[in-house]
Amino acid sequence: MKYRSRLRPWLRQDPVFIGGQFFVFCLTLALIFHLNIGFLFAASPSLAERVIEHKLANGLTILMVERHQTPVVSINITFAVGGINEQVGQTGLAHLYEHMAFKGTRLVGTTNYEKEKPILDELASVGTELDQRERDVAAKGGAATADERAAIESLQKRFLDLQAQASRYVVGNEMALLYQRHGGVGLNASTGKDVTRYMISLPSNRLPLWAAIESDRMANPVLREFYKERGVVMEERRLRNDDSPNGLLFETFTSTAFRAHSYGIPTIGWGSDILSLTPAATEAFFKAHYGPDQATIALVGDINPKETIALIEQTFGKIPAAPPPPPLVTVEPEQRGERRVEVEFDAEPAIVIGYHKPGLGHPDDDVFDVIDAVLSDGLTSRLHQTLVLEKRLAVSVGSDASHPGVRAPNLFIFTATPLAPHTAAEVEAAVYEEIERLKREPVASKELEKVLNNLDADLIRGLRSNGGLASQLALYQAVAGDWRYILTSRDKVAAVTAADVQRVATQYFTKSNRTVAVLVKKGTDKTVAAIPLNEVKP
Amino acid sequence: MMRVTGHRLGWWGSLRFMGRAIGLLTILLASAVVAYSADPTLNDPRTMAFKPVEFSPPEPERVVLDNGMVLYLLEDHELPLVTITATMRTGSWLDPTDKIGLAGMTGAVMRTGGGGGLSAEQVDTELEQFAGDVSIGIGRQSGSASLDVLSKDVKRGLEIFAGLLRAPAFEPARVEMAKLQAIEGIRRRQDHPGSVVSREFAKMLYGPAHPSARESSVDSIKRITRDDLVTFHRNTVHPNGMLLGVTGDFKSDEMRGLLRNMFGDWKKGTVPELKIPDVSEAESPGLVVRFVGKDTSQTHLRVGHLSIKENDPDYVALAVANDILGGSSFRSRLFNDVRSKRGLAYSVGSRLNTGTHDQGVWLMRAETKLISTQEVIERFVANIERMRVEPVSDAELAEAKEAYVNSFVFSFSSPSAIVSRLIELEYDGLPKNFLQQLRDRVVQLTKEDVLAAAKKHLRPDQLKIVAVGSGEALPKALATFGDVKEIKLSPEG
Numbered sequence A: 001m002k003y004r005s006r007l008r009p010w011l012r013q014d015p016v017f018i019g020g021q022f023f024v025f026c027l028t029l030a031l032i033f034h035l036n037i038g039f040l041f042a043a044s045p046s047l048a049e050r051v052i053e054h055k056l057a058n059g060l061t062i063l064m065v066e067r068h069q070t071p072v073v074s075i076n077i078t079f080a081v082g083g084i085n086e087q088v089g090q091t092g093l094a095h096l097y098e099h100m101a102f103k104g105t106r107l108v109g110t111t112n113y114e115k116e117k118p119i120l121d122e123l124a125s126v127g128t129e130l131d132q133r134e135r136d137v138a139a140k141g142g143a144a145t146a147d148e149r150a151a152i153e154s155l156q157k158r159f160l161d162l163q164a165q166a167s168r169y170v171v172g173n174e175m176a177l178l179y180q181r182h183g184g185v186g187l188n189a190s191t192g193k194d195v196t197r198y199m200i201s202l203p204s205n206r207l208p209l210w211a212a213i214e215s216d217r218m219a220n221p222v223l224r225e226f227y228k229e230r231g232v233v234m235e236e237r238r239l240r241n242d243d244s245p246n247g248l249l250f251e252t253f254t255s256t257a258f259r260a261h262s263y264g265i266p267t268i269g270w271g272s273d274i275l276s277l278t279p280a281a282t283e284a285f286f287k288a289h290y291g292p293d294q295a296t297i298a299l300v301g302d303i304n305p306k307e308t309i310a311l312i313e314q315t316f317g318k319i320p321a322a323p324p325p326p327p328l329v330t331v332e333p334e335q336r337g338e339r340r341v342e343v344e345f346d347a348e349p350a351i352v353i354g355y356h357k358p359g360l361g362h363p364d365d366d367v368f369d370v371i372d373a374v375l376s377d378g379l380t381s382r383l384h385q386t387l388v389l390e391k392r393l394a395v396s397v398g399s400d401a402s403h404p405g406v407r408a409p410n411l412f413i414f415t416a417t418p419l420a421p422h423t424a425a426e427v428e429a430a431v432y433e434e435i436e437r438l439k440r441e442p443v444a445s446k447e448l449e450k451v452l453n454n455l456d457a458d459l460i461r462g463l464r465s466n467g468g469l470a471s472q473l474a475l476y477q478a479v480a481g482d483w484r485y486i487l488t489s490r491d492k493v494a495a496v497t498a499a500d501v502q503r504v505a506t507q508y509f510t511k512s513n514r515t516v517a518v519l520v521k522k523g524t525d526k527t528v529a530a531i532p533l534n535e536v537k538p
Numbered sequence B: 001m002m003r004v005t006g007h008r009l010g011w012w013g014s015l016r017f018m019g020r021a022i023g024l025l026t027i028l029l030a031s032a033v034v035a036y037s038a039d040p041t042l043n044d045p046r047t048m049a050f051k052p053v054e055f056s057p058p059e060p061e062r063v064v065l066d067n068g069m070v071l072y073l074l075e076d077h078e079l080p081l082v083t084i085t086a087t088m089r090t091g092s093w094l095d096p097t098d099k100i101g102l103a104g105m106t107g108a109v110m111r112t113g114g115g116g117g118l119s120a121e122q123v124d125t126e127l128e129q130f131a132g133d134v135s136i137g138i139g140r141q142s143g144s145a146s147l148d149v150l151s152k153d154v155k156r157g158l159e160i161f162a163g164l165l166r167a168p169a170f171e172p173a174r175v176e177m178a179k180l181q182a183i184e185g186i187r188r189r190q191d192h193p194g195s196v197v198s199r200e201f202a203k204m205l206y207g208p209a210h211p212s213a214r215e216s217s218v219d220s221i222k223r224i225t226r227d228d229l230v231t232f233h234r235n236t237v238h239p240n241g242m243l244l245g246v247t248g249d250f251k252s253d254e255m256r257g258l259l260r261n262m263f264g265d266w267k268k269g270t271v272p273e274l275k276i277p278d279v280s281e282a283e284s285p286g287l288v289v290r291f292v293g294k295d296t297s298q299t300h301l302r303v304g305h306l307s308i309k310e311n312d313p314d315y316v317a318l319a320v321a322n323d324i325l326g327g328s329s330f331r332s333r334l335f336n337d338v339r340s341k342r343g344l345a346y347s348v349g350s351r352l353n354t355g356t357h358d359q360g361v362w363l364m365r366a367e368t369k370l371i372s373t374q375e376v377i378e379r380f381v382a383n384i385e386r387m388r389v390e391p392v393s394d395a396e397l398a399e400a401k402e403a404y405v406n407s408f409v410f411s412f413s414s415p416s417a418i419v420s421r422l423i424e425l426e427y428d429g430l431p432k433n434f435l436q437q438l439r440d441r442v443v444q445l446t447k448e449d450v451l452a453a454a455k456k457h458l459r460p461d462q463l464k465i466v467a468v469g470s471g472e473a474l475p476k477a478l479a480t481f482g483d484v485k486e487i488k489l490s491p492e493g
Helices: A027-032 A045-050 A093-100 A113-139 A146-167 A174-181 A204-219 A226-242 A245-257 A279-289 A305-318 A363-376 A382-390 A424-440 A445-461 A466-480 A485-494 A498-508 B016-021 B102-112 B120-129 B151-166 B172-188 B193-206 B218-223 B226-236 B252-263 B315-327 B333-341 B370-389 B394-406 B408-412 B415-427 B434-444 B447-457 B474-481
Strands: A052-055 A061-066 A072-079 A185-191 A196-203 A295-301 A339-345 A350-357 A394-403 A410-418 A514-521 B061-064 B070-075 B081-088 B133-138 B143-150 B242-248 B288-293 B298-307 B348-353 B360-369 B464-469 B484-486
Touching: A052 A305, A061 A305, A061 A466, A072 A204, A072 A466, A093 A185, A093 A196, A093 A226, A093 A279, A113 A146, A113 A226, A113 A279, A174 A185, A174 A204, A174 B394, A196 A204, A196 A466, A204 A295, A204 A305, A226 A245, A226 B298, A226 B333, A226 B360, A245 A339, A245 A350, A245 A410, A245 A514, A295 A305, A295 A466, A350 A363, A350 A424, A350 A498, A363 A382, A363 A394, A363 A410, A363 A424, A363 A445, A363 A485, A363 A498, A382 A394, A382 A424, A394 A424, A394 B172, A410 A424, A424 A498, A424 A514, A445 A485, A445 B120, A445 B143, A466 A485, B070 B252, B070 B415, B081 B151, B081 B415, B102 B133, B102 B143, B102 B151, B102 B172, B102 B226, B120 B133, B120 B151, B133 B151, B143 B151, B151 B252, B172 B218, B172 B226, B193 B288, B193 B298, B193 B360, B193 B464, B242 B252, B242 B415, B288 B474, B298 B370, B315 B333, B315 B348, B315 B360, B315 B370, B315 B394, B315 B434, B315 B447, B333 B348, B333 B370, B360 B370, B370 B447, B370 B464, B370 B474, B394 B408, B394 B434, B394 B447, B408 B415, B415 B434, B464 B474, B474 B484
Parallel strands: A061 A295, A339 A514, B070 B242, B288 B464, B288 B484
Antiparallel strands: A052 A061, A072 A196, A072 A295, A185 A196, A350 A410, A350 A514, A394 A410, B061 B070, B081 B143, B081 B242, B133 B143, B298 B360, B298 B464, B348 B360
16 A cells, blocks of 8 residues: 555556646555555545445446535546556557546647537648658658659648647637636646556536536547647657666656567557647547446535436436447467666666566455555665665665556566665666565564554545545446455455465565666666667567 | 655745636626526536625634744644644755755654654554554745644643654764765756756856756765754754644634643744845846756756746736746646647646745746747747737637636635645735735736736846757757857765
8 A cells, every 4th residue: 555655666657647737746645556555434434425426328337426515526537547548559549548638628629629620630640641641651761752752841831830720729728627616636648658647626506617618528528739748648658768777767667578468558649649649549449448347436425316316417417328349369478588678878877677467356366555655655665675674775765566557467576775885786686685585584573563554544545535535436346346445455455364475475476577668867877787678669 | 754854845846827817705696798598408517607606715813922933723623633734934945955854854854863851763653553643844944744633632642742843853864865865866866857957057147056946966864963953852842833733623722722831932033034135137147058968758847047036016017917827737828739729748837936034936848859848938928929929819818817716615625724824824924815915906907907918027138948858869959049058967975
């Protein structure tokens, strides 16, 4: 259970956010993905009875909790779609769609959709052809014939002309403006490997406004300002991954550990893929994955559940049911040998170590959550005690039982920041010693008790905020198919024994199942023996 | 908390205007800008109107102990938890010039070094076994500490918490560890371009020796001894400089007794005066353009200058001007112009960062690829000019007011938010109804007020432009804005 951020050596790069504010990186959400377990209600069973559930005929799931202390409500819409649903060549599509979902509908964000539509259609076809021709020229090393150059220039001219025409109908950021005018705060969205989420908090009497905006957005999005937003996403990629030492380290680490499964692809997408995404592909992605049966809406706050259900039936209820999304078929093959990779950067060293493990729902997954807490939760955790306080090898060290998602088999990872003059190699060796200790000695009953005490307390703390509770309910409904997973997994964790920990550590923490990525200072001698890798190329 | 050792806390600080704006202690949220009669069957969100939200927030109890310690208490029995915060009149403005980093390190080791008769190991073991959470830190203008426990553990939790605040042990091994971590932080602070540009921008505005911009160094950290920490704590942390906020599942009369037992016999001391020198405009060199060469894919930009304090008569008008210019994310001009229309940046906007103790900062920021650097700065300049010569539109002003008024209610989202807001106001010497005053002035603001404030306080001739990016092409992109000079970073550690 990782509500405690203080020992997190760094934030992972997923999920990515639409952002807009200065502090777009929402720590809480990133942390939620660390926990496979998030049992909110175990310590206070009466609260379990407070969740009211409703399912619409079109498959949409509604979860509600009444809290009347303050006349506000927090709403989280979570779709069971994310980077996991992407194919190489179109990576970043889930995230780009999330950005486009803020551009409005046939009603919101435009002065005249009827006039705007033909321009947008032509812009999409000209833009797509222009992208293709520019890629062709680039593939030939940039050499173009005079005819090719003339064709590109003519397309560019037409493209800019259409963009200018289309912009005349745009009412910029009107959806966000409506929310803000009505007192909405915390408007944001995020895309992860497993889910895509849309958040807002409002004065509670504005619920009809929310229902009108969101049901319209779920049914009738319009992909206006598409090419500009693609540019924004490229800047986001540069900011989060290319110019961030930890961002690039994690991107490289994860894509090394997964060679077949889409968990290996950065959620924001490879740069060349982002620059090739088309309005047609984005529209198709929306149609395939944004059906009402893929969505869970959690509302927590000052609401009347009966009236809320009626409101949602009147609005979202009109959205037709959609066919099921394409199945996920790729399974990551067993790893047969350690993989090591380096990232050179103008920055001080850091290291990530990961082991493949099963995902949510597998009995061993709960054991990994216990291991995670024993190793890195708090100042008395084993890794902090040994690597930071006793040996003074690292400034910080952490672990995470569910990288980079939970719906598919994932990784247990260790992260560490070496304390100079100690090297990443020394830190790595010390981590392996702690892993061997897990295999060799049973975990003390006092340690298991501490894990459970902290889980139960954190679960009560998770109830403090409307937004936090809405987020958890919607998340587990989306990834586990039932928010009650929160309740059942707590009991499974409580049942984990010292022998389970030893067995799981021995089975999964093996050299051949391991991937190691090291951030090395540019221009310094390489310190890690690198095995050549065929990294997935876009 | 451990990881902030040696760093200045919160350059980006809190956005006071909005932070407080959404925190007005008002009973009735004014209806000046909202119409009545909602009809939810009309499904066009653009034409919907709603009644203002009515809400009476609970009023915390304020008690002063004989030794001057101020207590705010507000019961809330929904969950079996108690949270206690302490706000202390100490901070890094008191750092000796040869020992920058002392205040931050004192705060860090107050938490990690044991105290109240317990060793560091005993404190951590006991707290974590019952899932108690304690944090302590000292920032630029205040110290803060918190205890967060299940209500069944509140007595023991409070004993440990009081022990750390009153009698920290500063165990030598933990002091040594804090120094090593601070030095490692210094070694790593040039790794992130965002960190480099923020720190260089602050130094450009205030001067590198000013308490609001100065930085620790490996040497300044090495000079700090355990005795320095002991002395800094003894001289600056006093009950009469401390505001305690208590919220959660407790009974007020019992809690008052408990707090008297824990803190009542703590002797008064001489509380340091919070006074930070202004930078006179005579010292300001006017327009300045600087860059730092770093191998990056984007130019990381900060553009702005020093600004007013929060008690300035122009504050409200300038805050609204900034809100419209770039402070309100999606709704702002800079977001629409630079991000939505031009696709040039992911994170773009402006910020008016003010307090009552030191001079505020107004700035714009963005990160953009090298080839669009010049265009982004041009848009910054053009948007300031527009704010200075042309009144904002009626719609823009109305939207800013509506957003402000309608989001007030979020300050009551929790008892701890209500209490911490009151403590913040008292710490800053502002009246309890400061937020209502702000709200009233916002509602009455005119386009002319906003224009006058923009004209007076957004100063193109005073802009400090600081850019971090790829060395060779960057100076050319900056040259149209002034005389470009490089800031050479010396290697750290």
